[in-house]
Structure formats: structure tokens, C-alpha cells
Amino acid sequence: PYTNSCRLRSEYFTRYIFKIFSNFHSRREVAFDEPHVKEGHLFTAQDLRWKRQRFVINPTFSSTKLKKMSPLINHSIEALMTKLTEQYQLGEPFDIYTFLKRFTMDTIWSCGFGLDIDMQNNPNDSYLIQSQRVFSSEYCLMAVGYETTSTALAYVSYVLATHPNEQLKLQEHIDSHFHPNTDNDIPTYEAILKMEYLDMFIREGLHMYPIVPVVINRQSTEDFHIRNVRTIPAGTIVTVDIYSVHFDPDL
Known part of the structure; x- marks a missing residue:
């Protein structure tokens, strides 16, 4: 069946839709072939089921949990930088998005499931290719987190490449917060929070290129x-x- 749809100006959305939650707590249904996937996770859950899923998932993104994820993220970043360095040394153009997607997949699996799948070094692993059926909230993390994160990184990389002056400024900003060959050389959750220009740069990149506009x-x-x-x-x-x-x- 068809569903009515309409677009509202931002002031109406803020004034009515977000504030009157009791009448606008459901989201648009997303088509999935598997019924248990459709009903089981936050992205497509409706009404009380959505409220329950939100309650279960919220603690995952607390500051305490995010701090514990930092070493796992840094491990994936090191692998990414190694791969990008290898490609740079070849002196040939390459598609950075491919590497960002593998990096994102590694990060989600390590942070979400505690598994080191090492897709950046083994992109054609048969186990990974055959293991694409992930259910409920895990499916949501993979389907939603994978595309949004990798696409956001790709857009930010594009902005860096097309704005060399801002790229240099951002590099100097990052370098000022870290000191090579010391304990302060590895990014931490606390250090990232202090990097205001990095935060502004990423926000502006997503401002210019919203990743999920609909x-x-x-x-x-x-x-x-x-x-x-x-x-x-x-x-x-x-x-x-x-x-x-x-x-x-x-x-």
C-alpha cells in the first residue's frame, strides 16, 4: 500500500515533529527481505519495539564505552595508514573509497563484535564473503554504520584533496596535539575531544555533503x-x- 508523504520547512520540523514525540515516534519503514531483520533492529523498529531497541543500544555509545573502543579503532587506523602509504609509493592514482570501506568494516567488527577480521589485508577472505547474513541490531550496525561512516570519510577526504590550504591547517592542528615517539603519540578519546578545529572541519564537510539526506x-x-x-x-x-x-x- 502507498503511504502519504510530505516535506516540511526546518522550523516546522523542530517546532512540531521533534517536540511532539508522542505522535511522531515512528520512522519510515525500510524494505528488507527477511521479516526478523525488518522487525528486530532500531533502524526499522516501530512504536514500543523502537523504544525498547533504543533503550538496549544506548549504553553502547556512552563515553565510557567509546573510550574503551579507542585502541581498537587505532589498530584499524594503523592498518589503513599502512595501506595508503603503500598505494602512495606506487605513484599511481587509486580509489581511496575502497580502502575506507575496508577500514570501516574492520572497525565495526572489532568494536561491535570483538572480532579482528582484518579485511584491509584479506579483502577476499571466503569466510567474510559468505558471512553476510547478520541479524537484528547487529545487522543495523553493519548496514547503517558501514555505509554512513565510509561515505562520510570519503567526503571528508574529498574536501581535504580539493582544499589544500585547509588540509595544511588541519594537519598542523593535529600535529600540535601529538608528539612522535612518546606516550602522547596515540590518539585517545580525551585527546580527540580537545581538537576543536578537527571537529569543525568534519562537521562542515558533512554540512556540505550530508550522507543520509532522506x-x-x-x-x-x-x-x-x-x-x-x-x-x-x-x-x-x-x-x-x-x-x-x-x-x-x-x-
Whole structure:
């Protein structure tokens, strides 16, 4: 069956959709072939099932847990830098996105499942190729985290490549926070939080190139009237126009 859909200006989205959570807590359903995948994880869960999944997953992203993930992430970063250095030394153009996707996959598996799959060094491993059926919240982490993270890294890399002055400034900023051959040479959760220019650079990159422009939406559970606009029927999918918001000079 078809579902009504509409787009709202950002001020209406903030004023009504986000604040009146009781009527707009559901999201657009995403098509999955497996019913248990569709119903089992946060990205497609509806109503009370979504609330339960959110409650279960939230602790995973606490500051304490993120601090413990830092060594695992650094391990994947070291492998990535080795691969990029090897490609650079060949003196030939290469597709960095391929390496970023493998890096992201390694990081998700090590942080999410405690497994070192080493896809960066073994991209054609038969076990990895055959093990693509991951269920429920694990499937959500793989499907959602993999594409969004690797794509964000690709966009930021593109911005670096096309803005050499900002690239140099960012490199100097990063170098100022670390000292080679010392205990302060390895990035930590606390050190990253202090790197304001790095944070601003990544945010601006995602501002220019939003990675999921059609995902921020809500589905109404009841008829809802927005004054001077219209009545939104129950079941309508309401989506915010991310590009218009990001490139609005008045915001």
C-alpha cells in the first residue's frame, strides 16, 4: 500500500515533529527481505519495539564505552595508514573509497563484535564473503554504520584533496596535539575531544555533503494539524529537506 508523504520547512520540523514525540515516534519503514531483520533492529523498529531497541543500544555509545573502543579503532587506523602509504609509493592514482570501506568494516567488527577480521589485508577472505547474513541490531550496525561512516570519510577526504590550504591547517592542528615517539603519540578519546578545529572541519564537510539526506523523517500515528499549513493525516511520512537546511544562508 502507498503511504502519504510530505516535506516540511526546518522550523516546522523542530517546532512540531521533534517536540511532539508522542505522535511522531515512528520512522519510515525500510524494505528488507527477511521479516526478523525488518522487525528486530532500531533502524526499522516501530512504536514500543523502537523504544525498547533504543533503550538496549544506548549504553553502547556512552563515553565510557567509546573510550574503551579507542585502541581498537587505532589498530584499524594503523592498518589503513599502512595501506595508503603503500598505494602512495606506487605513484599511481587509486580509489581511496575502497580502502575506507575496508577500514570501516574492520572497525565495526572489532568494536561491535570483538572480532579482528582484518579485511584491509584479506579483502577476499571466503569466510567474510559468505558471512553476510547478520541479524537484528547487529545487522543495523553493519548496514547503517558501514555505509554512513565510509561515505562520510570519503567526503571528508574529498574536501581535504580539493582544499589544500585547509588540509595544511588541519594537519598542523593535529600535529600540535601529538608528539612522535612518546606516550602522547596515540590518539585517545580525551585527546580527540580537545581538537576543536578537527571537529569543525568534519562537521562542515558533512554540512556540505550530508550522507543520509532522506533518512531524517517521522511517521504520524494520528491526524495532526499545523496552523497555517495543513492537517497531516495519520500514517503520513514527514521528511525534512536536509539540503535546503544546510545551504540556507539565513540559518
